[in-house]
Amino acid sequence: MMFLTVPLALFLLVVIQNLLADILFLGRSPLELSLLVVIYLAFRMNLVRGGIISSFLGFLMDCLSGTVTGIYIFIYFTVFSATHYIAHHLYGEGDWFIIFLVFFWGVVESFFLLLFKSLPTGVFCLSKWGELLFPQIIPLCVLGPFVFRALDGLGFIYGVNERSSERT
Amino acid sequence: MIRRFRTPIILVLIGGFFLFLAVYNIHREEPTSFLRKLIVEGAVKLRYLLDYPLKSAKEAWQKYIFLVGVTEENKRLKKEIDRLLAQVANYREAYEENKRLRNLLKLDEELRLKHLTARVIGMERxxxxxxxxxxxxxxxxxxxxxxVITDRGLVGRVIxxxxxxxxVLLIIDETSCIDAILQTNRVQGIVQGTGRGCSIKYVGKTDEVKVGEAVxxxxxxxxxxxxxxxxxxSRVDWREGGMFKKVEVEPAVDFSRLEEVMVIIGQDERK
Known part of the structure; x- marks a missing residue:
């Protein structure tokens, strides 16, 4: 059942986040809730299932944002793996820690997006980094702790609290 | 030792594979895969479904709440229609004349501009x-x-x-490159997107470029x-000692107001 509902839920998430960005920011800024979900999964899910889900979410983002297949898959897989490692060694889960992680991965993600984009043209424009980064990173940082709580409430449906039980 | 680092090694290998996949796909021009098409089509349909109640609410708001001033607006629009009809008549005359001249020159217009009209259903600026x-x-x-074009100018190309x-990749995207020429002095260059507008690359320091010139x-x-x-x-800049001028271009098309576009098809026939 999970293999059927999870891809559908992720698909819905990616479509809805674009719709929300259009409503809230009038299409002037993206709202990448999927990045928050990947970070959340790194805290709550085991490596195999979380890795597969993050990669699939990356694939959906590649399809719907128009980037070539592999860019978001790589970014989300990296974000998931590294956050999973951090979450395994640091037992911090406070709001500020989440905000810091979201900010950090937002910076890394936009860097990689610019890097991949500069590959065909050979020009890496660092000034674009700020343009790409700040309009979307600040709303994500603010939303981060709330999304974590909301997903904790929904988490039992997909059994995403595997990691919490691993720790205790 | 290896057993201890087994998980990180596997993760790095998988990550490396995804990185390779991304870099490989950037340099490859293959047709869109079935799965990608399926996801894009599904997302467009779902987005349409989700947009429907929002659009209905917006329309209801516009119809019933903003009725004040509609009469004035109506009068103004009627005047505007009269003015535009006169303008259209002038354009039609010019178009007919143009067609006759083209016929004289034996140019096959149909072959040159075989097109489809399309509606813009999503904007990802x-x-x-x-x-x-x-x-x-x-x-x-x-x-x-x-x-892809409009009556105002070039919009981009289907990717x-x-x-x-x-x-459709818009001409303002950083990866968009178009062979271009300045209309009056015939200086050639490459128009590349800058995110918000465009710029022309490889315009020599001795080439004369004026602001307002059509590209x-x-x-x-x-x-x-x-x-x-x-x-x-829109702007011409040259730094002392530089080989090329920095020429900024304001796109003729206003991307925030695009609703209908034309796709020029039959490229292969033309080639």
Whole structure:
């Protein structure tokens, strides 16, 4: 059942986040809730299932944002793996820690997006980094702790609290 | 030792594979995969469904709440219609004259501009790839690299044709490069997107470029037909000692107001 509902839920998430960005920011800024979900999964899910889900979410983002297949898959897989490692060694889960992680991965993600984009043209424009980064990173940082709580409430449906039980 | 680092090694290998996949796909020009098409088509349909109640609410708001001032607006619009009708008559006259002249020159207009009209159903100006979605796909004859234009000028080219919809790369995207020529002094260069507008690369320091000059497609690469308006020169800059001038171009098309576009099809026939 999970293999059927999870891809559908992720698909819905990616479509809805674009719709929300259009409503809230009038299409002037993206709202990448999927990045928050990947970070959340790194805290709550085991490596195999979380890795597969993050990669699939990356694939959906590649399809719907128009980037070539592999860019978001790589970014989300990296974000998931590294956050999973951090979450395994640091037992911090406070709001500020989440905000810091979201900010950090937002910076890394936009860097990689610019890097991949500069590959065909050979020009890496660092000034674009700020343009790409700040309009979307600040709303994500603010939303981060709330999304974590909301997903904790929904988490039992997909059994995403595997990691919490691993720790205790 | 290896057992201890087994998990990180596997993760790095998988990550490396995904990185390789991304870099490989960047340099590859393959047709859009079935799964990608399926996801894009599904997302467009779902988005349409989700948009419907929002649009209905917006329309109801506009109809019933903003009724004040409608009479004035109506009068103004009627005047505007009269003025535009007169303008259209003038344009039609010029168009007919143009057609007669083309016939005289034995130019086959149909072959040069075989096109489809498409509606813009999604705009992604703030996503990593500045693109838009149109409601025409491969089932309508749209192919990769088909140029997309409006009556004002060039919009971009199709980068991802699906069955019923296609993704169009806007000329303002940083990865968009077009062979261009300045209309009056015939200086050639490459128009590249800058995110918000465009700039012309490789304009020599001795080339004379004036602000306000029209920039059109050169038609060298066979992707875009020759003579399509790209935009107008908005700024010219040259630094002492530099080989090239920095020329900024304001696109002729206002991307925030795009509703209908034309896709020029039959590229292969032209080639």
């Amino acid at each position: 703030k996503s990593p790839v500045k693109a838009m979605i149109i409601n025409r796909g491969s089932s309508h004859g749209v192919k990769r690299n088909d140029p 991802e044709p699906s069955w019923q919809v296609s993704r 059109v497609t050169a038609g060298i690469s066979h992707v875009f037909p020759k003579g399509l308006l790209i935009g107008y020169v």
